[in-house]
Amino acid sequence: MAYRRSALMEERLASNRERILAAARRLIAEGGYREAQIAAVAAEAGMSTGMIYRYFRSKADLFIEVMTAAIARELEILNEIAEGPGTAKARLYAAVESFTRRALTGPNLAYAFIAEPAEPEVDIARIRVRQQLGNVFKAILKEGITTGEFPAQDMDASAACIVGAYTEALVGPIAPKGQRVKDQERLIQSISDFCVRAVSQPINPSGKR
């Protein structure tokens, strides 16, 4: 026996893994899934393509891990808001605001994962992610309905609508890349207001019926 992983080596391996994940995240944040081919990720990480496969079974596996990690952080933050103090309305507003602000400014660009699917395997993971995001809003809605802040409504539908609304507003044609900070703040506020109104009681029962 003439080789066994030393602590130093172990550390290097772990750091390689990290570098791959970071490189993939960077590329996806910049140019989306499309731009993040294995060859590009390898180049960005400063290693060979074959190396990637020493650390990840497949491209799909790699991206699922990138996505999961990025979203885990978002979910943590959102859950903290959801379980925090304040009225349901205030928490809903804060949750949407937080997510959209981070998506617009933060380097993680978590929303890229919500908006841009790819292989079936990744799609499945993405659906789970969306559900998790939806669940946060559902939790807030549930409380709000119980306390009477919000009218009774289909919480699944409302949660999906909220996720869809801010996603589209963030990545849709309305949101150009390099906007001024002032516009961004306005956009964040508009989206958050929209979502809060959407689940609140209107002055008189909605238009039809």
Added chain:
Amino acid sequence: MAYRRSALMEERLASNRERILAAARRLIAEGGYREAQIAAVAAEAGMSTGMIYRYFRSKADLFIEVMTAAIARELEILNEIAEGPGTAKARLYAAVESFTRRALTGPNLAYAFIAEPAEPEVDIARIRVRQQLGNVFKAILKEGITTGEFPAQDMDASAACIVGAYTEALVGPIAPKGQRVKDQERLIQSISDFCVRAVSQPINPSGKR
């Protein structure tokens, strides 16, 4: 000179074109963009792959045309509602209701046109489509704000949010494939209510600020 297109032939050519478009639409409606390879479209239309290229410059071209045609019809319907009689609220509700109900007939079609990633060329066309959809809602919003039915708001953001909300609710994890008609009706109603509330004046100014 021994050959010139007869009326009969002209007609056949046009019918071929139609068949290709119809075949592509059918495949996209069934399995999304992913399932609609040129070979599959050709088979579905009962002709050879080469034939497709006699009528369309490229795959992207073909799909842009399918999408444009399908959405043109939707826009017609939506515009009729938007310009029709009734309060802004009632028209907004009717517009969302109409679109979602029609979309549930072929959910993948809606998804493919609105969300599924494709070639850059198709993406560009899709952005235009989204803007056009958003414009319909913007028009209704504008009137509603003028008449005082809706509070002042960023119409671009609201329109994008509306489009995103019903899209996500339709094709997201919340909307399973083969639901009962009763559930569908409930979903349509929930989504429409959500959108109307979202742009209407809440009883007291929204949570924060």
Added chain:
DNA sequence: ACAAGAAGTGAAGTATGATTCATTCCTTGA
């Protein structure tokens, strides 16, 4: 310093699917 074995390389191997084109089949006007 050495060799055993792991880490790392990147060009070749595959897979998928769009596009082309040499060839065949049809239509048309004489």
Added chain:
DNA sequence: TCAAGGAATGAATCATACTTCACTTCTTGT
């Protein structure tokens, strides 16, 4: 009926990207 030329075919070609693997380089324990 015939031949000129367009319509149609589909196997071959091209393009793109993921994945593998024979080979090289590096680490480690003796």
